[in-house]
Amino acid sequence: MSNDSQTGISVNGRSYPMPKVTAVAICIDGCEPAYIDAAIDAGLMPTMKRIRETGTMHMAHCVIPSFTNPNNLSIATGRPPSVHGICGNFLLDPETGEEVMMNDPRFLRVPTIFKTYYDAGSKIAIVTAKDKLRALLGEGLKFDEGRAMCFSAEKSDTTTMAEHGIDNASEALNLEVPDVYSAELSEFVFNAGVQLMKSFQPDIMYLTTTDYVQHKSAPGAPQANAFYEMFDRYLTELDALGAAIIITADHGMKPKHKADGTPDVIYLQDVLDEAYGAEKARVILPITDPYVVHHGALGSFATAYLSEGVDADTVISQLKGIQGVDVVLTKAQAAETYELPEDRIGDLVIISTENTVLGTSRDRHDLTALEVPLRSHGGLSEQVVPFIMNRRVENLPEAPELRNFDAYYYVAQAAAL
Numbered sequence: 001m002s003n004d005s006q007t008g009i010s011v012n013g014r015s016y017p018m019p020k021v022t023a024v025a026i027c028i029d030g031c032e033p034a035y036i037d038a039a040i041d042a043g044l045m046p047t048m049k050r051i052r053e054t055g056t057m058h059m060a061h062c063v064i065p066s067f068t069n070p071n072n073l074s075i076a077t078g079r080p081p082s083v084h085g086i087c088g089n090f091l092l093d094p095e096t097g098e099e100v101m102m103n104d105p106r107f108l109r110v111p112t113i114f115k116t117y118y119d120a121g122s123k124i125a126i127v128t129a130k131d132k133l134r135a136l137l138g139e140g141l142k143f144d145e146g147r148a149m150c151f152s153a154e155k156s157d158t159t160t161m162a163e164h165g166i167d168n169a170s171e172a173l174n175l176e177v178p179d180v181y182s183a184e185l186s187e188f189v190f191n192a193g194v195q196l197m198k199s200f201q202p203d204i205m206y207l208t209t210t211d212y213v214q215h216k217s218a219p220g221a222p223q224a225n226a227f228y229e230m231f232d233r234y235l236t237e238l239d240a241l242g243a244a245i246i247i248t249a250d251h252g253m254k255p256k257h258k259a260d261g262t263p264d265v266i267y268l269q270d271v272l273d274e275a276y277g278a279e280k281a282r283v284i285l286p287i288t289d290p291y292v293v294h295h296g297a298l299g300s301f302a303t304a305y306l307s308e309g310v311d312a313d314t315v316i317s318q319l320k321g322i323q324g325v326d327v328v329l330t331k332a333q334a335a336e337t338y339e340l341p342e343d344r345i346g347d348l349v350i351i352s353t354e355n356t357v358l359g360t361s362r363d364r365h366d367l368t369a370l371e372v373p374l375r376s377h378g379g380l381s382e383q384v385v386p387f388i389m390n391r392r393v394e395n396l397p398e399a400p401e402l403r404n405f406d407a408y409y410y411v412a413q414a415a416a417l
Ligand SMILES: [Zn+2]
Pocket: 029, 030, 067, 068, 069, 211, 250, 251
């Protein structure tokens, strides 16, 4: 890798110029494009409306599984999970049979764009809503030189200069720590971004939110519109400060329930136990994380490990026959089709349709915490995300060629003009 601070950086096989103004990527978690359309139509996003007319508004594809971490790390590295290694929140350690959280930076296989810019002398600011992403996104940054900050809204009152590049971010920014399940957790991220633009003046900034609102409210619903109206106010400020800005998402969001409001779930572990016997197959849901309240650990992507003696072809044809199952692929097929790391997925990958989710066993999902009919993601039906820039870009491809992880490739170019 050659990093010439005059001409730009090169990382993971792609080149990025040095920005002359701040290059900002904003990842709106769970931003199905219809949320923005509905809020613009309701007259609540004047700046976004202007950007749609004078900037660039395209659609891009996110990576599969359409989950938060794989996509945030794709945006941060400019490459799919086959390159960076993060393909979900959990993997099964084949040695121990234990489910291991993939939040630890040791699972990240390549440097981020942030680290590479940092090493070339740039100033970096990263603000996340939840803390689960912070360590991965901040991997490789040095926080003792006054040129990097990386912290979460969730843990903003316990940040230190040594670990996050800022002492008590909550106090420094005069922002109270919001509840982890709230729209305010994302508002904190936007507010911090505006403040840091003025005070810290980073070269590269990344703002990434939480999909609390999108899990609860459909496009055009009052809470959703209020969220996007709030976002537009901060977008107005960031735009006025001269930043080159790209707005994209980690994944979309779809209703995953029946007409009566109950979740439409295929309990895959139960299906496989019944057909092949207990402990012959092990279903892993990579959506599972410590924050399950709003989705009950139910998404549209699962992977299954099969014991010896269980015939994959038989399982595949059985699963394909289940209503609500969209795609069943072998490990090799899935790795190639969705650019996944083969050593971190099971023998099969299963994806469900737009309004259906995949569970393990019925008794392992607590659905009583779901306060509203389930909305979730993970599948192909949540792959289309917005790709919006406050600069006009000529010859920008559209989905499916355009990917959300092209964000810094384009915003750095716009910021270098
Ligand atoms: Zn997400």
